[in-house]
Amino acid sequence: MAVGGLLSAVALVAAGLPAGAAAVEASPHLPLLDGATDNLDAVLDVRDVTRAVRPTTAQRDAAAALVAASGDGARLTWDRRFGTPRSLRRDGGYLTSPRTGEAADVARAWLTEHADAFRLTDADIAALTVARDHALPGTGTHVVTFVQTFDGKPAVRGGRMTVAVTKAGEIASYAGDPVGHGDLTGSYALSAGEALTKVSGALAPGVLSAVKQLGTRAGYTVFDRGAFAGPSYVKQVAFPTKDGARAAYRVQFVKALDEAWDVVVDASSGAVLYRASLAAHDASGTVYENYPGAPSGGQPVSRSFGPTAQSPKGWVDPTGVVGTGVTTIGNNASTYANYSNFLVPADQAPRPVAPTGQFDYVYKNRWAATKGSALPPSYVEDLNSAATNLFYQHNRIHDELYGFGFTESAGNFQVTDGAGTGGQGGDPILGLVHAGAASGGAPTYTGRDNAYMLTLDDGIPPWSGMFLWEPIDDAFEGPFSDGNFDASVVEHEYVHGLSNRYVAGGSALGSQQAGSMGEGWGDWYGLNHLFTAGLTTKAVVGQYVTGNAARGIRNYDYDQNPTGFGDIGYDVTGPEVHADGEIWTTMLWNLRKRLVAKYGAAKGAEVAARLVTDAMPLTAPDPSFLDARDGILAADVDRYHGDDTDLIWSVFASRGAGASAVTQTGDDTDPVPAFDHPAAVRNGTLSLKVVNATTGAAVSGAKVIIGRYEARVTPAARTSSTGGAALRMVAGSYPVLVQAPGFGVQSFTLAVSAGKTTAKTLRLAPNLLSTASGAKVVSTSSQDDGLPGTFAFDDTAASVWRTATSSTPYNAGPDQRVTVKLAKPATIDRIQVSAFPNVGGGRFATLKDFTVQVSDDGVLWRTVRTGAFGYQAPRPTAPDLNYRTFTLSSPVKAAYVRFFADSVQGDTSTAAQVAEIQAFGSSGALTPTAPAPDAPFTDSGTIVTGNPAAGDPTGLQNVFGVTGAEFTTTCALPVSSQGADGWVSKLPAGFGDGQHTVSVTGGESTPAGHDLDLYFLGSDCSLKGSAATAAADESTVVPGGTAYVLTQLYTGANVPFTLTARDAG
Known part of the structure; x- marks a missing residue:
């Protein structure tokens, strides 16, 4: 169906490729697109990445010659989707000797020389357009980004080639995702307005809005916002495939100020080819340099809004030409209140006006004083001080990043770009103060406890919304605070704009690891500024808005974060960009600390910022952590002649991103870590x-x-x-x-x-409670059928015991228990417990208080330990819920153990979750036996009719077909409509432990073929996840808590199928 696998590329060393003609290679099952049918932040791509496109023999020969010509230490990787070179760099050196000419001409000539390696013709290279020619400040190196064209239409989401050319004319590095020679297929049968209607109809079903064309901007046709929050932008493009490109429209659709998508649709049919969220959630004036009350930067100070080296005309437009007088508008930023959820003209928005240019306002913190009153005056009384503070921070960050290289030619945010500087202009950042304050409170809280940045293409203004924060029971239990005053949060959001515009030439963060790095870069730049400016000594993000001085809004103070490359997916959420972004921040933060130790605070911080920023345009599109690591290594060679290559490798190797680390794609959530240095x-x-x-x-x-x-x-x-x-x-x-x-x-x-x-x-020591050690669960007072009590005794926190959902809060009901008989009586001296939840199970529904009892006969019991898992506000996090050991006051002998889940973290939660219960001590000789793999489960049948409406072709609305709708309504078997357009299979008990895989294969009954998709349902028939790609068949991991699998026929008729689930081993 139109819901595609996640976009990414695999790195294959040229010398390691087998011989043969162009081919595709089957890969292991891809990471589950958890919730793909209703997760609007998920990247969807119809290009089937379950089979890698292999380069031809001629390409491999040409690539081998290219690597050899580049010198010792050259390394070439391949793009999985297109079978073309993804990156080429050389450890400690350049790829060529110096050449003469303009950087773009030198780069194009080099590509032409090696066209065969890219499976391109000289004419294809000549047709490349220069999308960006950006000089890295201080080095003279030009980063030239080319875009492929097909019949004059620019490629999007692929077709990019970036070549770095030094001041002396050497080729420093290459990164890209080009498609080999091919034609543009399809036609532009739809108009731009019809394409927009297709997109808005899918993303905002049921909302009627007239399509009214307003004009053009930055190469797009602009349409009036109608019933939505902002205007939409549409242009004709080419969508690369493995053998050419498809005629398409690129639509940037703004539904709400914090809900917008970049969508590519087929220009003939309107079918969705690609979709990604554009929103990332997170004179003089009196301002706070850090946050109110901070030990440093916590007192109001007056700061100049006048000229700087990066903003020579100052931050404020002194003319008042917009009609409001001297206010928070300038070349870099426009800042105003946004109490609703719609963009309004700048001259109509509430904002401070200071005729003398003195934006001196007292911050009264009325939001906290009124305990979150949604009715004015409350937060409205602090509009002027909040807008002034946000305007100051946005301008300060503009200047900071400009100094690091995010200039006009890099796609920065400015109204006017200086003559000859490149860039589009016309796009200052819009700072939305108190975003959604009036409409975003109870009961939905869509305008609370968050912040966001929405970045469109160069030439179209981005905007960043700063929310009010308030305590929400069992969700986010922080203080009443105003996000406009937390410098770390403001910079985090702004840097989303940097990474979205600057990495690999812009609009190139479409993989899971890339999205994670987008979050990680935001944290890193915020901390880098605060440390460099002497405003903090704690590597904590979001301390003010969360009230948590120990770790802020993240799992850790970054000086204490223990995670590495192999930990992707470790958090209670499973793979998720904010959680996994902390891993990337930790790597970069360790790099900064090592450079500071080597060079001193000032120079070390400067070198770190230069390397991290220079690396962005040198990095391959939709990068993995390893791609971005290689970008930093390339930046070091370019700017510092490799002075810190040894140190860089040591830092990344120590966190699992060493020389032998492997990731299949940027979407790989199970990358293989390695801790080795190449030396x-x-x-x-x-x-x-x-x-x-x-x-x-x-x-x-x-x-x-x-x-x-x-x-x-x-x-x-x-x-x-x-x-x-x-x-x-x-x-x-x-x-x-x-x-x-x-x-x-x-x-x-x-x-x-x-x-x-x-x-x-x-x-x-053997785990005395493990079923693999011979222990047996003899009773469980309450359990979810998909998450039984036995899951707490299988030696891994990847599977979870969850009690049955109650109609009343768990803490108001009985304490549920599980009883285990040991293989033989043993002496226990300690208990180890993990309170991790099932992925998607809710962090407040996790174990808090518990009681452990032992017995000799299973009849008479005595309590030997009580314990508790606490958490630091505002919410339980992974370190709060990870394994903890509870030592008994004295060893006890037992034949039975009984564990009570006495309470959970949230007073409103209606179920309890316990991941793992283990016991250790002495037992005499005990030989655990690994459980035999479960016998494969199979189910088969015939599905009569394909239903393209089922599951929704955009993957957004979770619309089930006839069979799925009946089952999710009744939640009972048998289903009278079994086989109509879907088939429901009940898995054996224990198959929903997150450690089983499932595949479905269909037979061909018609020449047109078929497309089968899988949807995973819990014991209550709630959706747990899906596997719905463009492939005819599907294969993936069964998500935790799954009890039923719905096989749905998207296209085809009378398709016989076989579904097989098996132990992953």
Whole structure:
């Protein structure tokens, strides 16, 4: 169907490709598009990335010659979707000798010389248009971004080639995602207005709005906003495919100020080809440089709004030409109140007016004083001070980033771009003060406890909305505060504009890892400024708006974050851009700290900012963490001649993004971490032997995890049949977890020294409550059918016991319990518990208080331990809910253990969740046995009619067909309409543990073929996730909590199918 797999590319070393003609290669199942049918932030792409396009033999030969000509240390990677070179750089050097000519001409000539490697002709190279020619400040290097054209139409979401040319004319690096030679197919049968109507009808069903053309801007046809929040923009484009391009329209549709999408639709049919959210959620004046009350920058100060080196005409337009007088409008920013959810003309919006240019207002904090009164005066009394503060910060950030290279030719935000500077102009950032304050409170809270940035193409103004913050029970329990006064939040949002405009030439953050880095860059730049300006010594983002001085709005103070590349997906949310973005921030923050240690505070911070910013345009489109790492390495060679390459590799290797790390695509949520430096002299070897502490026998198949999280992370190694595992690692101290059936999860801290082998024998005590150790769950007082009590005793927090949902809050009802009989009586001295929720299960429905009882006979019980999981406001986070060990006051002998979930974190939650309960002590010899894989489950049948309306072709509305609608209404089997346009299969108990896979394969009954999709439903028939790509068949992971699978026929007729679910092993 039109819901596509996530866009990305795989890095394959040229020398490692097998011989043969152009082909495609099947890949393992892709990460689940959890909630793809109703998650409007998910990237949807019809291009099927389940099969990698292989370069031709001629391409490989040409690429090998290109790598050889580039010199020792050159590395070329391939784009998975198009089978063309994705990146090329050389460790410590350039790809060519100096050449003469303009940078764009030098770059084009180099591409022409190697056209065969790109599967392009000389004519294709000549037809490339220069989308951006940007000089990196201070180096003289030009980053030239070309865009492919097809019949004169520019390619979008592919077809980009970026070449860095040094001041001396050397080719420094290449990155891109071009498609090989091919034609434009299809036609522009639809008009621009009809394309917009198709998009608005899908994204805002039921909303009638007239289509009225207003004119043109930045190459787009502009349409009046009608019933929506802002105008929409449409233009003709070409949408690259593996063998050419499709005639298409690019539509930038603004439904609400914090809801807008970049949509590419087929110009003949209006079918959605691609969709991504554009919104990212998060004179002189008296301002706060940090936030009110901060130890540094927490007092109101007067700051000049006059000329700076980056804004030579100052920040304020002194003419008052907009009709309101001297106000918060200038070349870089326009700042005003936005109490509703619509854009209004600048001269009609409430904003401060200061005829003398003195924006000196007292911040009264009336929002907090009135305890969140939604009725004026409340926050309205602080409009002038809030607008002044936001205007100051937006201008300050403009100047800061301008100095780092985000200038006119890079696509920055300005009304007027200086003559000859490049860029479109006409796009100052719109700062929306108190965004949605009047309309966004109870009961929906759509205008509370958040902030956002919405970035459109160069030449179209972006906007950033700052919300009011208030405590919301069991959701976000922070203070009453005003987001306009938290400098870290304001800069985080602004930097979304930087990354969306600057990385790989702009509009190139379409993968999961890229979106995560978008969040991570925002945090990093905010902290970099605050530290450099001496305004903080704590690496905390959002302290003011959350009231949390220890970690702010994130899981950690970044000086204490233990996560790395293999931890993608570790958080309670599963893979999610904010959570995984913290991993990227941590890597960059460690890089900054190492550079500060090497050069001192001022120079170290400057070098870090230059490297991080220079790397953005040098990075491949839709990048992975590894692509962006390589961009930083390329930036170091260009600006600092490789002075810090060794340090950069050490930083990234220590966090799992080392030389041997692998990610299939930027959408890979299970990348393989590696901790090695490319220079062997920097590495040591960690040699482990894992044995059973009670028998001395080797433990095979154990996961060796570098980090502090176990669920949903990727191990660095698994032990062999002899219990051995070896890792090459850059020198350092590492947290290590070992997880194995029957042994639970056990933690160690190990150090590795360069040039040495660290040999360690890790003795694992058996987990006495594990079913793999012979323990048996004898009773569970309450459980969800998809998340049974046995899931708490399977040695992993990836699966979760959840009680049945009650009609009343859990804390007001009985304490549910689970009882386990040990394999044999044993002495217990400690209990280990994880309170992680099921993905999507809600962080406030997690375990708080618990009681542990033991018994000799299962009849008489005695309490041996109580415990609790607390959390730091405003909400429970991963470190609050991760494994904790509770030691008993004295060891006890037991044959049975009973665990009570006494309460949960949220008073309104109607169920409890416990991920894992483990017990350790002494038992004599105990030999756990890994459970045999579950026998595969199969179901088959014939589906009569394809239903393109089922599931919704845009993947947005969660519209089920006849069979799905009946089942989700009755939530009972059998289904009378079974086989009409779908088929419901009930999975065996235990298959919804997040550790099983499912595939569906259809037979061909018509020449037109078929398209089958999968939807996963819980025991209450709620949607848990989906796999709905353009592929005929589907294969993915069964999401946790799944009880039923709905196989839906999107296209085809009388299609026989077989569904198979099996243990992932």
